[in-house]
Amino acid sequence: MTYPVDTLKLQRVRDMMKERDLDVLVVRAPDNIVYLTNYWCMKGYDIAVFPRDGEPTLIAIEPQEEDARRTSWPQDIRLFKSYDARDPRPPTFRSLDVALTVLKERDLTGRVGLELSQGTQSADRMVGEPTTWTQPWFDAFKPVAREVVDATGLLAEARAIKTDQEIERMRLANELAALAMEHTFERLRPGMKESEVAAIFEGFVHSTGIGFRGKVEMARAFTLVWSGKGIRTFTATGDRPVQEHEPTLFEIWVCVDGYWNDLTKNLCPGELTPEYHKLLDLLLGVFNQAAAFAKDGASLPDLDRLIRARIAEGGYPGQPSHAVCHGVGARAHEPPYAHQAGTGTIRKGMVLAIEPGVYWPGGGGLRLEDNFWITGNGNEKLCSFPDDFRLVNAAHAGKAAH
Secondary structure (H helix, E strand, C coil), rough: CCCCCCCCHHHHHHHHHCCCCEEEEECCCHHHHHHHHHHCCCCCCCCCEEEEECCCEEEEEEEHHHHHHHHHHCCCCEEEEECCCCCCHHHHHHHHHHHHHHHHHHHCEEEEEEEECCCCCCCCCCCCCCCCCHHHHHHCCCCCCCEEEHHHHHHHHHHHCCCHHHHHHHHHHHHHHHHHHHHHHCCCCCCCCCHHHHHHHHHCCCCCCCCHHHHCCCCCEEEEEEHHHCCCCCCCCCEEEEECCEEEEEEEEEEEEEEEEEEEEEEECCCCCCCHHHHHHHHHHHHHHHHHHCCCCCHHHHHHHHHHHHHHHHCCCCCCCCCCCCCCCCCCEEEEEEECCCCCCCCCCCCEECCCCEEECCCEEEECEEEEEEEECEEEEEECCCCCCCHEEEEEEEEHHH
């Protein structure tokens, strides 16, 4: 989608480059490319050359020329072929050749920042076919640059503070998630397979999201859906049936034009059992206390301690077995991370996913998760769908009664 140049965040990056005496950033991670250029690449072959001074260069795969020229902020767009009859190498080598040429042409061969320590994930059950890059790609810059340095930390620090334009995209992702939850609730029936329910949610986001409000070019959803005793952390959607009186949990990622949310929402097609009423009340108390704590200047380690202490006081020491707070933006999971043994401070402009959860031995349990934009007056929850999902049942029952 075409957006005006986000001058505020680009100047923040340049100021940080100046502090670290970096002449140029060369990035390949799609999330960093969309952050610096507004171009969301189809494959992981493209490159952005972002100098401290002067015009950036986008190196884009030839079949995406039209998209690149329409959406990218850089005017200097260099193309490379996906398939070249004269060159048997993978396309990543051709984009690398163009990047090295740009550095030489523009005399950007001093201190070059690369994503040396930014991790990547090969295909898991949530994603399709990500492109990973190897040591020879990084080594190719050594003969060209006076010095190659790791710019991963700079990019993570810059990306942690969101601009209004970034928040606009994330609002759209969260609005689509809320609408998809309502759509799914209306179709949820006991006995449906978890995979059927996931397909309803994901299909709604993709079909409704593209062109949504005239602002969205691409929208995709990725979910894990678990019901009843299928609720466990780090497991996959299965063919288990939806339970009538137990929660069906949705682990949700919705991406809108390169910006993500990370949510956990729940539904129940019937009346919750007493044990689930009690667990939900406990987690809502923890969740609301954590949200109230999350404000500019608060300690990230203390937030982790707070959530885990309240859960332990509720009778579940050692829970949950996953992180309870992290950043969200051009990735669903990005810095900062809250950890009791770590460091860090919550800052105005961050978007944090807060996610307390409890999982019972043998299966079952609950997690609540939403994204909070840290403002000057506290924070704003970005998704409107209720965390107390009993309210959804009550609202629909009220409509039926009339």
